[in-house]
Amino acid sequence: MTTLNKLLPGERARILHLTGGDALKKRFIEMGLRKGTLVCAVRVAPLGDPIEVSIKGSNISIRRSEASHIVIKRIEKE
Amino acid sequence: MSQKNLKVAIAGNPNSGKTSIFNELTGSHQHVGNYPGVTVEKKWGSFVHDGIEIDVVDLPGTYSLEVKSLDEKVARDFIINEQPDVIINVIDASNVERSLYLTSQLIEIGVRLVFVLNMSDRARAKGQELNLAMISERLNCETVETVGSRGEGIDKLKDAIISVSHFERREIGLDYGEEIDDAISEITLMSPSVGRWTALKILEKDVDVINTLTKQYGESIEPLLNKANEIVHRMESHHGDSFSVLVADRRYGFAAGLYREVVRKESVDKREFSERVDDILTNRILGIPIFLGFMYLVFYLTFKLGEFPVHGIENLVGWLGGFVEQNWPSSLPLKSLVVNGVIDGVGGVITFLPTIVILFACIAILEDTGYMARAAFIMDRLMHKIGLHGKSFIPMLIGFGCSVPAIMATRTLEHRRDRLATMFVIPLMSCGARLTIYSLIIPAFFPPSLRAKVLWLIYVVGILMAILLVRLLRSTFLRGESAPFVMELPPYRMPTIKGILIHMWERSKLYLRKAGTIILAVSILMWFLTSYPKPTTFEIDQKIATGTVISEADAAAARASETLKYSVAGRIGYAMEPIMKPIGFDWRISTALIGAFVAKEVFISQLAIVFSIGDTGEQEFSLREHLRKSYTTLTGICVMLFCLIATPCVATVSVMRKESGRFLYAVLQFVGLTLLAYVVVLIVYQVGKFIVVIPVPFL
Numbered sequence: 166m167t168t169l170n171k172l173l174p175g176e177r178a179r180i181l182h183l184t185g186g187d188a189l190k191k192r193f194i195e196m197g198l199r200k201g202t203l204v205c206a207v208r209v210a211p212l213g214d215p216i217e218v219s220i221k222g223s224n225i226s227i228r229r230s231e232a233s234h235i236v237i238k239r240i241e242k243e
Numbered sequence: 244m245s246q247k248n249l250k251v252a253i254a255g256n257p258n259s260g261k262t263s264i265f266n267e268l269t270g271s272h273q274h275v276g277n278y279p280g281v282t283v284e285k286k287w288g289s290f291v292h293d294g295i296e297i298d299v300v301d302l303p304g305t306y307s308l309e310v311k312s313l314d315e316k317v318a319r320d321f322i323i324n325e326q327p328d329v330i331i332n333v334i335d336a337s338n339v340e341r342s343l344y345l346t347s348q349l350i351e352i353g354v355r356l357v358f359v360l361n362m363s364d365r366a367r368a369k370g371q372e373l374n375l376a377m378i379s380e381r382l383n384c385e386t387v388e389t390v391g392s393r394g395e396g397i398d399k400l401k402d403a404i405i406s407v408s409h410f411e412r413r414e415i416g417l418d419y420g421e422e423i424d425d426a427i428s429e430i431t432l433m434s435p436s437v438g439r440w441t442a443l444k445i446l447e448k449d450v451d452v453i454n455t456l457t458k459q460y461g462e463s464i465e466p467l468l469n470k471a472n473e474i475v476h477r478m479e480s481h482h483g484d485s486f487s488v489l490v491a492d493r494r495y496g497f498a499a500g501l502y503r504e505v506v507r508k509e510s511v512d513k514r515e516f517s518e519r520v521d522d523i524l525t526n527r528i529l530g531i532p533i534f535l536g537f538m539y540l541v542f543y544l545t546f547k548l549g550e551f552p553v554h555g556i557e558n559l560v561g562w563l564g565g566f567v568e569q570n571w572p573s574s575l576p577l578k579s580l581v582v583n584g585v586i587d588g589v590g591g592v593i594t595f596l597p598t599i600v601i602l603f604a605c606i607a608i609l610e611d612t613g614y615m616a617r618a619a620f621i622m623d624r625l626m627h628k629i630g631l632h633g634k635s636f637i638p639m640l641i642g643f644g645c646s647v648p649a650i651m652a653t654r655t656l657e658h659r660r661d662r663l664a665t666m667f668v669i670p671l672m673s674c675g676a677r678l679t680i681y682s683l684i685i686p687a688f689f690p691p692s693l694r695a696k697v698l699w700l701i702y703v704v705g706i707l708m709a710i711l712l713v714r715l716l717r718s719t720f721l722r723g724e725s726a727p728f729v730m731e732l733p734p735y736r737m738p739t740i741k742g743i744l745i746h747m748w749e750r751s752k753l754y755l756r757k758a759g760t761i762i763l764a765v766s767i768l769m770w771f772l773t774s775y776p777k778p779t780t781f782e783i784d785q786k787i788a789t790g791t792v793i794s795e796a797d798a799a800a801a802r803a804s805e806t807l808k809y810s811v812a813g814r815i816g817y818a819m820e821p822i823m824k825p826i827g828f829d830w831r832i833s834t835a836l837i838g839a840f841v842a843k844e845v846f847i848s849q850l851a852i853v854f855s856i857g858d859t860g861e862q863e864f865s866l867r868e869h870l871r872k873s874y875t876t877l878t879g880i881c882v883m884l885f886c887l888i889a890t891p892c893v894a895t896v897s898v899m900r901k902e903s904g905r906f907l908y909a910v911l912q913f914v915g916l917t918l919l920a921y922v923v924v925l926i927v928y929q930v931g932k933f934i935v936v937i938p939v940p941f942l
Contacts, residue, residue, distance in 0.1 A: 187485050188311050192727045194491045195306040197341045207518065211530035212624035215633075215728055217521075222338040224518070224732040226620045228627070231727055 167239065169218065170232035172206040178237035179203055185234035196225055198235060249297040249408055250325065254318060254349065255333035256342055257304035258613070258733035260361040263391035264333050265301040266745050268401070275749045283317045284654055292401040300327070306341070308348040309487075310451050312657055312726070320451075322352060328408050330354040331400070336366035336388070337510065337734075339373070343498035346382065351440055353414030356384035357403045363388040363396070365734075369510035377505045383413055392739050414440055419493045426474045434467050445471045447487040517734040521617065530621050537614070538640055541605045545598055545644055552597035560590030585767065598675075599648045599754055600747050602641060606652060607746040609637075611738030615655070616730060623728055629710050630717035632656055632726060635665040639709070642672030643702075646895040647754065650902050658726035664716050666903055667912055670891040671709040673702055676843030680886050683847055687867035688879040705887050712919070765893040769812075769841045773849070778809040803852050812837045826885070826924045827878045836885070842892050877931040881924045889920030 172178055180202045183190045193199065197220050207217040207224060215228045255261045265273070269288025286301040302321060303314035310316040322330065330349055334342040339360070349356060358378055360366070375386045385403040389396030416439050418424070423446075430442035437445070437456075444452035445468065456464050475486045482489060524533055564586045571578045609615045615637065623633030634655050642649035649669045656662040673681070681701060685694050783801035787793070793801075807813050816834030823833050831853040839846035847866070854869040870879065891899070891913060900909035 187488055189727055190484075190488045191307070191309065191311065191491050192729050194488070194495050195341075195344055196729055196731070197495070198729075199492055199495055208521070208525065209527065210525065210620050210624065211527050212621070214624040214627075215620060217525070217620065217732060219518075222341060226616070226623075226728065226730050226732055228623070228728045231729060 167237060168233045169204065169206075169227070169235040169237050170216065170229040172204070172216075172218070172237065172239070174206050174208050177203065177205045177240045179240060181236045181238055183235055185231075189231060189234060193235065197221070197223065198225070203240075204237065249295055249329065249404070250300075250327040251297055251329045251331060251404060252300045252302050252321060252325075252327040253331045253333060254302045254322070254345065255304060255331075255359075255361075256306055256335060256338070256345060258731055259304065259333045259335040259338075259342065260391040261301060261304055261333045263739060263742055264331070264359065264361060264389065264397075264400070265299065266742055267391055267394050267397045268297075268299055271745065271748070273745070273749065275753050283313055290401075293405055295405060297401075297404065299331075300325075305345065307345060307491075308352075309447075310449065313659060314657060316451065322349075322354065328355060329357060329404050331357045331359055331404065332384075333359045333361050333391075336360040336363045336371065336373075337369065339506070340499055340502040343501055344495050347417055347494050347497050347501075350382055350384075350415040351417060351443075353412050353440070355407045355410045355412055356382060357400065357407050358382060358384045358386045359396075359400060360386065360388045361391050364390045364393075366510060370508060371506070371510035372508040374505045374507055381501060381504065383410070383415060392737070392742075414438065417494060417497045419490060419497075422478065423490060423493065426478065429474060430467065430471060433470060437467065443490070446475055447490055448475070517613075517732075520735055521732070524614070525617050525621060534618060534621050537609075537618075538637075541602070541609075542644060544605060545602045549598040549601050556590070556593050556597070560586060560593070564590075585763070593755075596751060596754070598645060600751050602644060602648045603750040604743055604747045606637070606641075606648075607743050608738050610655075611736065611742060613733045613735045616732050619730065620732065627728075630713045631665055632658075632661040633728065633730075635661060638665055639669060639672055642669040642674060645674050645676070646670050646672070646891060647898050648750075650895065650898045651750070651754075653902065656726075660717075660721045660723055661726060663903060663908065664713050664721050666899060666908075667716060667915075668709040668712050670895055670912070670916060671705045671712065671888065673705050673887055674843070676892065677886055679844050680846055681883055683867065684870065684879050684883055687870045688874075688876040701883055701887060704884070708888060708919075708923075766841050769838060769845075771811075772815075773807055773810050773812040773838060775810055778805055781805050800852075804854070807834065807849070807852050825929070826921065827875075827881050827928045828885075831873075832882060839886070840893055842894070843886065846886070877928065880931070881928050884927060885920045885924050887920075888923060889917045891916065 166181065167178075169178070169180075180198060180200055182200050183193055183198075198204070202220055205219045207219050209216050210226070215226045216232060217224055217226050218232075219225070253261050253265055265286065265288070268290050270290070272290065273286060273288030275284060275286050283303055287299065288301075289296060289298045291297070300321065302318040305312075305315045305318050308315055308319040308322075310319065321327070332342075332346050332349060334346070346356075346358070360373070360375075375388070378384070378386045385407050387396055387400045387403050389400060391397075419427070426446055427439055427442045430445060431437055431439060441452060441456070445456070448471075453468065478486055478489070484492075523529060526533075567578070567581055567586065571581070606615075609618070615634075618637055619633030621633075622636035626633050626635050635653070638649045638652040638655075640649075641652055646669050649672070650666050653662050653665050653669075656665060681698055685697055689697055781802050782805060783791075783793075783798055787798065808817075813830070813834050815837060816830040816832075819833045820830050823829070828836075831850065834853060835846050835849040838849035850870075851866050854866060854873075874882075896909045896913055899912055900906050903909065
């Protein structure tokens with residue numbers, strides 16, 4: 166169990182739950198980042214922040230500080 | 244309003260292609276403005292179909308209809324207060340599940356809906372198949388597939404709009420699960436006049452709804468609100484999550500469930516193309532150089548391509564002025580007003596136009612292709628450290644060309660604080676007009692070997708000041724959290740020529756109408772201040788009478804100079820001398836600065852007049868000579884510094900007012916920057932006077 170900001174490019178994970186303030190949580194939810202969603206880390210921006218993740222249907226950029234509020238469980242590749 | 248006018252609003256996620264649908268429907272019959280009292284841009288237009296006139300408003304793109312951002316509030320207020328007959332919900336067909344989150348809120352409000360699956364070609368190509376009939380059934384709407392960028396499906400859309408306008412409005416209650424549904428029932432039972440939607444909003448602690456209710460029902464609403472608090476408190480301690488977040492999650496659950504019901508075949512989830520392009524464009528090593536390359540390209544196009552029309556317009560204005568000059572019977576004061584006030588003033592406004600239009604075309608291309616999001620992605624870390632947002636970078640960059648479009652470009656920033664902070668410091672990015680002042684002063688005081696370095700230094704100082712100012716603003720007046728940076732990186736798309744052209748057309752109209760009228764008014768005012776009162780006799784004429792011999796051109800120049808001295812502006816310049824002395828400015832510079840409020844370039848022409856340099860074509864050269872003779876290098880530096888920091892031109896002030904929504908902000912910016920300039924130049928000048936010799940080898 167870890168948080169989204171620690172997911173490395175290419176790794177996949179499932180979202181377990183969200184922490185943080187209401188506004189941030191609602192923002193996550195409306196973008197599709199909620200409990201049960203499958204995410205895949207795509208890349209890191211040239212300056213080290215933000216990171217890009219992909220979920221079904223879209224790619225989203227998110228600051229590491231925000232991503233630390235998304236608790237995930239890595240999915241090991243077979 | 245005739246019975247026959249249908250009011251329609253377009254709602255949907257950002258990047259769903261709303262704009263192209265809007266363009267397809269309204270064509271050139273569209274307008275851009277602001278929602279009253281706020282900085283959010285409003286777009287509206289109309290079209291006719293089957294004999295019915297239909298007014299369309301393109302609401303801001305949102306993912307949701309709560310009131311946590313200004314865009315959402317504006318969209319929701321419009322839907323609830325203006326009560327459009329039909330809502331066109333534009334959906335990115337490749338993102339149906341997420342899009343349904345907004346849709347669910349629309350049907351909860353109870354609107355007549357047309358569900359538009361836009362960019363359906365792309366979704367089909369990926370193998371997606373949806374049960375359109377079921378969508379229509381579940382949402383009580385009509386469902387249409389479109390490809391907005393190609394105009395496909397638009398006729399069906401128009402038909403659907405008219406068809407849906409005959410539907411019954413029906414609030415569709417979503418299934419939030421037993422607990423939340425029970426909570427809602429408790430509220431509605433307590434007060435029959437409060438419907439399900441309102442009850443839910445009360446429980447969600449929706450500020451807008453509660454305010455409206457309090458206004459409407461006054462104190463009698465209190466027991467209801469207390470009950471709601473009680474219920475919410477109970478549930479929150481039970482679940483550990485706030486009520487409104489629980490609702491949001493359930494709502495998304497509904498969207499996801501609905502999606503599962505209507506999807507026959509899922510698309511093969513490969514965003515290969517865009518991701519591969521991004522492998523290069525947002526590459527850790529190549530990303531920034533490529534980005535800077537694109538920015539340079541934008542600048543190059545804007546100012547190089549813009550050169551021809553700008554010169555063309557300048558020549559045209561000059562010709563027109565000359566024509567009127569010669570053919571208008573003299574000695575009417577109106578003539579000078581027309582030539583120097585109106586024509587020059589209008590000319591000044593229009594010369595901006597090619598630059599603005601090309602710049603906005605470039606921005607439109609960057610936005611429509613999707614690269615703008617990548618730019619924000621690349622720059623966010625830097626911007627965030629300063630206290631801004633990734634999306635602040637491009638407006639600030641544009642500020643190096645001209646503050647007017649730069650301030651207009653901040654509309655992409657969602658949160659007020661980020662937007663205001665960015666707008667406030669944009670004038671510190673030395674714009675093109677300031678460059679003309681630097682190119683006058685630098686060669687006057689510096690040897691060729693130093694010129695480029697000094698220029699570069701000035702720009703750097705501007706940037707540093709901007710960073711400091713943002714830091715200051717963000718820790719005092721504009722304190723608070725930044726907007727979350729959770730942002731979609733949409734797939735790359737080909738922009739449509741039509742879309743770009745419409746965008747350019749709209750921007751120009753907006754600029755001409757807004758900035759233009761104020762600039763013109765102030766130009767005329769300035770003309771007045773620099774021309775009146777007129778002296779009845781001229782010193783130079785007296786000198787000629789007593790034997791001095793000079794050419795008529797020089798005599799005319801001398802007269803012009805005396806007129807300026809005698810005028811209101813000149814007198815103000817004189818009056819300001821005691822204040823300006825500590826920073827090394829004399830009345831001539833002060834007077835020229837007053838004129839510069841119209842446009843920075845006017846600084847140069849006013850200075851020329853003050854030094855009695857006529858319109859001989861050798862103006863700049865001889866002006867530099869005069870400057871060199873009259874002032875020290877230190878003063879030259881101080882003048883440039885002052886121009887760098889202070890007095891945004893009237894166009895900037897006018898646009899600042901329009902885009903920030905409050906005259907106060909424009910005034911604050913103007914006054915604040917002027918004061919800042921004064922303080923900085925004061926320090927530099929006083930300290931500089933002690934450093935008598937700048938060691939040349941060091942530079």
